Every structure is written in C-alpha cells, then in structure tokens.
Amino acid sequence: MQTVILLGLVSLLTDISSEMVYPLLSLYLTTALGATPAIIGVIEGIAESLASLLKVYSGYLSDKTQKRKPLAIFGYGAATIGKLFLYLSTSWGWVLAGRVVDRFGKGVRTAPRDALIAEASRSDRLGHSFGLHRALDTLGAVIGIGIAYMLFTGTHGNYTDIFLISMIPGILGVLLLFWVREKRPGKYGAKIKPLAGWRTLHPRLKAFLLVTFIFTLGNSSNQFLLLRAADLGFKPADVILAYLLFNITYALICYPAGRLSDRIGRRTLLVLGYLFYGLVYLGFSLASTSLHVWILFAVYGFYSGLTEGVEKALVAELCPDKSRATLLGIHATIVGIGLLPASIIGGLLWRMIGPSATFHFGCIMGILAAIGMFLVVPKLVPNACSR
Secondary structure, three states, rough: OOHHHHHHHHHHHHHHHOOOHHHHHHHHHHOOOOHHHHHHHHHHHHHHHHHHHHHHHHHHHHHHOOOOOHHHHHHHHHHHHHHHHHHHHHHHHHHHHHHHHHHHHHHHHHHHHHHHHHOOOOOHHHHHOOOOHHHHHHHHHHHHHHHHHHHHHOOOOOHHHHHOHHHHHHHHHHHHOOOOOOOOOOOOOOOOOOHHHHHHHHHHHHHHHHHHHHHOOOOEEEEEEEEHHHOOOOHHHHHHHHHHHHHHHHHHOOOOOOOOHHOOHHHHHHHHHHHHHHHHHHHHOOOHHHHHHHHHHHHHHHHHHHHHHHOOOOOOOOOOOHHHHHHHHHEEEHHHHHHHHHHHHHHHHHHHOOOOHHHHHHHHHHHHHHHHHHHHHHHHOOOOOOO
16 A cells, blocks of 8 residues: 555656646647647647557556566656746747657556556455545646646746746656555566557457547547636636636545445446536536536546546456556557547537537547446456457
C-alpha cells in the first residue's frame, strides 16, 4: 500500500502542475493566439494519439526488462518539460509541441506506473488501489485548478507566468518518485508483443477493448466542454471554476467507486459511467443557461469517477503478471488512438454544424458503448488475455 500511496502523491503533484495549465489552454489559444475550435481539436487529437502509441511499447519494454520505475521517472520528467514550451509559445505550433512533449511523457509512464500499482496490490483489492490512486490524482487536479484560478485572477490573465510556475510541482513529483520501491525483477519477459500481440488475445477481451474504442470515438477533448461554457457566456475565470467543480465531483467518486467495484464487479459501474457520459453530452447540446452548465460539470465528474480507475482495475484483473504492463499499455493505446479522430470530429462538427452536433455525437457513442459493455463484460474471466 505504501507504493500505491507514493505513486498517488506523485500523480497528485503532477496533476497540480498539469491542471494549472489545462483549463487555460482553450482560452489562451483562442484569445491570445487566435486559434479556432478546429485547431484546438487537431492539437488535442495529435498530442493525445501520438503519445498513446507509446503506451503499449512502454508497457512491453517494462515487461521485457521487468523494470517499471526508470520509465516512470522519464515519463513524469518529460511532462514537466512540456510546460516550458507553453511558457515560450508565440503561436499555436508551440502549444502543439508542448502538448506533444507532455503527452509523450504520459505515454511513457502510464503502463509501467499502473503495473507498479497492480503489483503492489492484492488481487481482491485492485479496485481499491486504482481508486485510491485516481482519488489522489484528481485531488491534485482540484488543487491545481484552484491555484490556476487564483493566479489567473491575481495576475489579470497573465497566462505565461502561470505556465512557468506550473513546472514547480511537476519537478517535486519527479523527485518524490525516486522513493518508490520496485519489486525485484522476475525471471520472465513479456511474451505478448506490442500490436502483434493483438492476435493472441481472447476474442472476448478484444470485444471489451473494441467497446472502449467505440466510446473513445465520441469522447472528444474536455476543451470542448470549456469552450461550450465560454460560448454560453462564461467569463474565463468562471470557466476555470466550472472545471474545478467537475474535478471535485470526480475526486469524491473515484475512490468509493473503486472499492465498490471490488465487491459488485466492474461491469455495472462502467455501464453507468458511459450512460452518465452520454446524458451529460446530451445536456451540453441542449444547455441554454449558466445554471445548466454548472449542473452538467458536476454530473460529468460521476462519469470519470465511475470509469477511469475501474477500467484499469478490470484490465489488470484480466491479465497475467508476466504481460500485465503490456496489456495495460494496449488498453491505453487503443483509447489514445481514438482521441485523434474524436477531437478532430468534434472540432469539425462544431465548426460546420454547431456546438450541439459535437455533443450529440458524443451522446450517441456513449450510449452505444454502455450497451456494448453490458453485453461483453459479463463473459470475461480473469487471465483471459490469451486464447
């Protein structure tokens, strides 16, 4: 449990750093750099998808060498360096570079870190461990957004100073990671190879991963939610507070959701989470007042709290130890690959038809994913990653 808590604190500090920046990006791009919603969709899609391609290879390398910690340190360090590009930015191309470096770091660290969490947990408490990690991670987001709000209002909208200050907690997170203890290397390496390993997966596990991909196609960047708030008359400072409300709800839900999934299974919570997502996106398409937006951001936190840690716990539960990081990486990569078309589709629908089209599309994909998850997950059993 000590390892889980330390990794949670690392993620807390890193999320303070990241969330000091994230809710400001769409405002910075549109007001300071003159970018359009379509450009924002391209930036977010490229950054998330290119970085996500690394997750499966990072997981495979972690399994092959049985060394998780060095990759995690490198990944968290790269994420901190990405903030420097934002500080130096004079055009949206710099922002794209900063986001790619930041997400590159996330791509490298995610699977090895999740494997460290799984290996430090009892098999019947995976939901507990991943839920606790997500709770600490999201608490960092709450703190980071709160700091961003105070700095933004205190500096009268000076974006670049906030970008520079955001590097401090990121550096502290990397230093704390050196205290994490890693299990002694095993005698085996990964037997499932990146991407090619897809052919060796059990058909039902493939179906589960395809369901998550379908959902991801409708899960465009949260930047569109922030733009929608601004579109309905929110001032920049209010946009930050709305995003803060989402993260507070998320932080309150993810730990009890993880523990509950250990007792009743993962399927019910995932189905409910996807349904919440679909209904919230439908709500954003119909919203016409600021009160609607406040309520929707609060409810949106239920989706994240019910799904993110629970999905990882389910993947860890289904995979044997010798290839756990590889399979966690495959899952993260499949989700990440879907983010490029999701964000591009979201941006194009917004520009060509209107904001409601972006959110109607997300609603439909969320409901389809909930139906697919209900049909697929009950038939899955632990260690189902190979035929």
